Amino acid sequence: MSDSILAVESLTMGFDSKDGFVEIVRDVSFSVRPGEILGIVGESGSGKSLSAYSIMGLIDPPGRISAGKIWVGETNLLDLDEESMRELRGTRIAMIFQDPMMTLNPVLRIDTQMIEAVQSHFNITRRDAIARSAAALERVGISDPYSRLRSYPHELSGGMRQRIAIAIAVLNSADVIIADEPTTALDVTIQSQILYEVQRLCAERGTSAVWISHDLGVVSSLADRVCVMYAGQIVEQGPTEDVIASPRHPYTAGLLASTPGRGTPKKPLSQIRGSMPTPGSIPSGCAFRERCDFAQERCLDAPELRGATGEDRFVRCHFPFGENGASK
Amino acid sequence: MTGLAFELRNVSRRFAIRRQLSEHLSSWFGYNQPKAVHALSDVSLKVSSGEVLGIVGESGCGKSTLARIMAGLVKPSEGEVYFEGQRVDELGERERVNAMLPAQLVFQNPFSSLNPRHRIRTILSQAALLHDLTQRNHVDEFVSSLLQSVGLPPSVSTRFAHEFSGGQLQRISLARSLSVSPRVLICDEPVSALDVSVQAQILNLLLELQTRQNLTYIIISHDLSVIRHLSDRVAVMYLGRVVEEGPAAALFENPQHPYTQALVRESLESAATRRLFKPIEGEIPSPINLPSGCGFHPRCPVSIDRCRLERPELRSFGPGRKVACHLVEADHSQQVTNGVK
Numbered sequence: 001m002s003d004s005i006l007a008v009e010s011l012t013m014g015f016d017s018k019d020g021f022v023e024i025v026r027d028v029s030f031s032v033r034p035g036e037i038l039g040i041v042g043e044s045g046s047g048k049s050l051s052a053y054s055i056m057g058l059i060d061p062p063g064r065i066s067a068g069k070i071w072v073g074e075t076n077l078l079d080l081d082e083e084s085m086r087e088l089r090g091t092r093i094a095m096i097f098q099d100p101m102m103t104l105n106p107v108l109r110i111d112t113q114m115i116e117a118v119q120s121h122f123n124i125t126r127r128d129a130i131a132r133s134a135a136a137l138e139r140v141g142i143s144d145p146y147s148r149l150r151s152y153p154h155e156l157s158g159g160m161r162q163r164i165a166i167a168i169a170v171l172n173s174a175d176v177i178i179a180d181e182p183t184t185a186l187d188v189t190i191q192s193q194i195l196y197e198v199q200r201l202c203a204e205r206g207t208s209a210v211w212i213s214h215d216l217g218v219v220s221s222l223a224d225r226v227c228v229m230y231a232g233q234i235v236e237q238g239p240t241e242d243v244i245a246s247p248r249h250p251y252t253a254g255l256l257a258s259t260p261g262r263g264t265p266k267k268p269l270s271q272i273r274g275s276m277p278t279p280g281s282i283p284s285g286c287a288f289r290e291r292c293d294f295a296q297e298r299c300l301d302a303p304e305l306r307g308a309t310g311e312d313r314f315v316r317c318h319f320p321f322g323e324n325g326a327s328k
Numbered sequence: 329m330t331g332l333a334f335e336l337r338n339v340s341r342r343f344a345i346r347r348q349l350s351e352h353l354s355s356w357f358g359y360n361q362p363k364a365v366h367a368l369s370d371v372s373l374k375v376s377s378g379e380v381l382g383i384v385g386e387s388g389c390g391k392s393t394l395a396r397i398m399a400g401l402v403k404p405s406e407g408e409v410y411f412e413g414q415r416v417d418e419l420g421e422r423e424r425v426n427a428m429l430p431a432q433l434v435f436q437n438p439f440s441s442l443n444p445r446h447r448i449r450t451i452l453s454q455a456a457l458l459h460d461l462t463q464r465n466h467v468d469e470f471v472s473s474l475l476q477s478v479g480l481p482p483s484v485s486t487r488f489a490h491e492f493s494g495g496q497l498q499r500i501s502l503a504r505s506l507s508v509s510p511r512v513l514i515c516d517e518p519v520s521a522l523d524v525s526v527q528a529q530i531l532n533l534l535l536e537l538q539t540r541q542n543l544t545y546i547i548i549s550h551d552l553s554v555i556r557h558l559s560d561r562v563a564v565m566y567l568g569r570v571v572e573e574g575p576a577a578a579l580f581e582n583p584q585h586p587y588t589q590a591l592v593r594e595s596l597e598s599a600a601t602r603r604l605f606k607p608i609e610g611e612i613p614s615p616i617n618l619p620s621g622c623g624f625h626p627r628c629p630v631s632i633d634r635c636r637l638e639r640p641e642l643r644s645f646g647p648g649r650k651v652a653c654h655l656v657e658a659d660h661s662q663q664v665t666n667g668v669k
Contacts, residue, residue: 043523157611187386187550189608189627192594196605214524217595221605258528261553261595265576268535269557271528275493 004031004071005208006055006093006176011068013054014279021066022280025051026232028068029305032176035206039223039240041216041255045276047232048212052178055210056095057085072176091121094174098181100161103168104153110164111149114171121172136167140197159190163197170201177209183218195222216259220244225312228252231277231287234305238313248313248320250292286317294319332413333512333544334375334398334431339407341368341393345616365615367393368404369568372642377412377511380538380545382559382576384552384591388612390568391548395516398546399433400424412511429459432505436517438497442489448475448500449485456507474503477540479533495526499533506537512544519554531557552595556580561648564588567623568615570642574649584651586628622654630655 008030014023025047032038042048053059055070057077070077072092077085089095097103105113114133115126124132130149137145140163153161162182169177179198183191199222202209213219219226219240226243228236228251236249247253254272256262263269274291277283283290285300292299298318305316342364347355351363368390375381385391396402397409400416409417416427435441442451452471456462462470472482478499489497498518505513518534519527535558538545547558555562555576562579564572564587572585583589590608610627613619619626625635634654642652 043525159611187612188552188591188594189386190611192605193607193609196607199605216524255524258525259553260527260531260551260557263557265557265559266535268532269528271532272525273529275495275526276523 003033005034005073006210007031007069007071008051008055009069009071011051011054011065011070013050013059013063013065013068016062016064017280019280021064023066024232024279025054028229028232028234030227030234030237032208032210034175034208035202036225037202037209037211037223039219039226040210040212040229041214041219041226042229043214043276045231045278046229048229049180051229052095052180052210052212055178056089056093057082058095087121090117090169090172090174092174093176093178094169094172096162096165096169096177096179096182098184100158100165100182101153103165104161106153109150109152114149114168117168117171133167133171136171137164139170139201140164140167141193142167159186159193162186162194166194166197166201170205170207173205173207175208177207178212179209180212181214184213184215191218198222216244216255217261228255231282232279233287233316234314235288235316236314237305238311242313246322248315248322249288249317250294250321251288253321254291331377332374333377333379333411334373334546335410336371336373336394336398337408337410339368339371339394339397339404339409340366341390341397341402342366342405363616366568366618367615368397369618371407371568371570373563373570373573375512375544375546377544378542380547380558380560382555382562383546383548383565384550384555384562385565386550386612388567388615389565390615391550391565392516394565395433395514395546395548399431399514400428401433429508430510431512431514432508432510434502434505434513434515434518437521438494438501439489439521441501442497442504444489447486447488451489451500452485452504452507455504459508461508470507474507475500477506477537478503493526494522495529498522498526498530502530502533502537506541510543512546514546514548516548517550518547520549520551527554534558552580552591564591567613567618569623569652570650571624571653572649572651573642574646574651578646578649584645584649584656585624585653586630586655587624622652 008028011025011028012023013025014021028051030038040048054065059065065078111130111133115129118129118132133149134145137148142148142163183194186194201207211219211223223240225238226240227234230251236243236252243252247256257270258272260269272291285302289295289299303316303318305314307314345363345365371394383391383394393402397404404417408415411428411431414427416424419427449471452474453467456470471485475482475485480496480499519530522530537543547555549555559576562574562576563570566587572579572588580592583592594607608627608629613626621637621639622635625631628635640652640654642650645651645656
């Protein structure tokens with residue numbers, strides 16, 4: 001526990017509906033070490049964004065966290081009231097959203113918003129707050145920060161807004177940044193600018209990050225370790241390079257094989273049949289068994305997330321690839 | 329038949345911007361030129377029958393405008409559009425619809441491009457009935473065979489669009505385009521609204537349909553890996569112009585234009601390991617105030633004075649390849665002179 005800066009333990013969250021409680025995130029555990037970038041990969045509906053929202057305490061009814069613990073240092077966030085949670089947001093954990101306009105208020109100038117963010121946590125003068133904001137903007141690669149501070153969000157491009165959202169996230173030196181698909185809406189060249197700044201920031205300041213994305217390419221080139229999520233569960237976890245090079249869960253392997261850049265041009269890609277089950281209609285046993293080419297009778301029993309001895313790798317499958325005694 | 333599906337000659341498209349009163353006044357007195365978005369500038373392209381042309385570029389580069397011009401939904405401001413040898417941009421509405429029936433557009437977002445109030449049967453048969461490609465008493469078989477061709481069971485024909493997943497909807501969307509027996513499909517970001525594991529299904533279906541029905545594709549995408557996977561030939565666009573064009577394999581292996589080089593380097597799909605990003609700086613300029621000279625020069629890591637002053641033409645370079653960059657020519661001639669020495 002002590003060596004991780006953020007630890008999520010058996011988190012389960014879902015929504016109360018007329019058919020009862022529908023679980024979206026099911027028994028998810030992961031931890032982030034200081035200075036580490038943890039990638040979380042999954043398709044839409046896998047529960048990756050709601051895991052992030054749970055950490056930030058952004059779940060509103062009918063959504064509800066039904067079990068689990070979220071440790072930041074020695075504090076379990078789920079025990080905190082809203083007041084203490086507010087204090088923690090920004091100083092210990094901060095979030096970057098897919099759409100920077102979720103962070104930015106469209107009718108306020110950038111400086112107003114950044115000064116507010118600083119002054120709500122620290123008792124410092126306006127002038128100091130502005131200086132600190134300008135320094136944060138400079139850190140994310142914005143030239144001429146003082147003139148940017150006087151702009152309104154609508155005067156800036158999408159890439160620039162996302163940089164400002166990142167600057168706000170690092171403004172109060174948060175230990176962990178949770179990033180929910182922050183580059184998905186951006187163009188390739190702008191995306192790589194943002195990834196470059198984040199990489200530099202984490203390396204220079206020892207900031208940790210949880211990087212959530214549907215894009216294996218982004219995660220594999222950025223993250224130290226990766227969690228692959230499917231239907232609300234982590235199905236595979238391990239060092240990014242190992243997972244990408246030799247996936248053990250059939251879903252991870254299928255996802256990698258179906259990426260067009262990895263196949264031979266013009267030849268059919270291997271594909272995963274069917275589509276992700278919707279919450280509430282997840283099959284019993286292994287959630288992936290109906291789409292899996294290697295499913296057997298034993299897959300009717302739900303597999304546990306288990307690790308191989310002596311390795312930092314975990315897989316939720318009865319018949320994982322590349323282990324001794326495995327089926328394939 | 330010329331063997332050419334499409335030919336575009338020097339096509340440009342501008343969109344006028346609504347002006348404010350002050351701008352109207354100043355333009356009366358001759359101070360201000362009316363402003364316009366230069367979506368497409370002087371694009372010439374040929375698409376042979378049976379070929380897959382990929383068009384790649386970032387947002388605002390004009391690739392969707394190009395798709396709409398080819399599909400006849402937008403008229404070019406200048407230039408000529410030929411479809412299978414016939415000039416189509418000057419035709420009237422009704423003639424154009426008939427002449428361009430064999431060229432169909434597939435939209436990016438199947439969630440918004442299918443009518444939520446119609447059953448799949450209606451969605452798939454409407455256009456074919458209108459154009460007398462099927463009869464009312466044959467609609468059932470017609471719809472079944474269309475659905476089968478895109479890998480869906482005929483039983484879904486009585487359902488509504490909201491009952492399907494994204495991948496299934498994109499299949500239906502493809503089936504609708506195929507319902508008028510097109511020879512050319514223009515696909516505007518065909519898989520970007522879909523999840524990774526479903527993308528592969530649609531890409532495979534596109535490849536399969538192409539071989540089975542001998543279709544010509546124009547694939548438009550911001551995603552290099554999709555373009556690389558499907559295309560025979562690729563055109564790279566930046567700020568409304570084609571900056572590089574060539575056979576897919578050669579272009580990706582040995583990109584010439586600095587912009588293409590940056591795109592290929594920074595696209596992440598094939599990366600398997602952690603690495604440091606080396607982004608090109610700056611943002612895509614506004615298509616209202618285009619930069620002078622080469623559109624890419626404000627961001628180009630190797631630009632020289634000439635790039636600011638003079639716009640490079642799209643010139644032939646190597647077999648089947650074209651590139652619009654002053655430096656490529658310079659390098660090329662240098663190599664030649666070096667060789668002579």
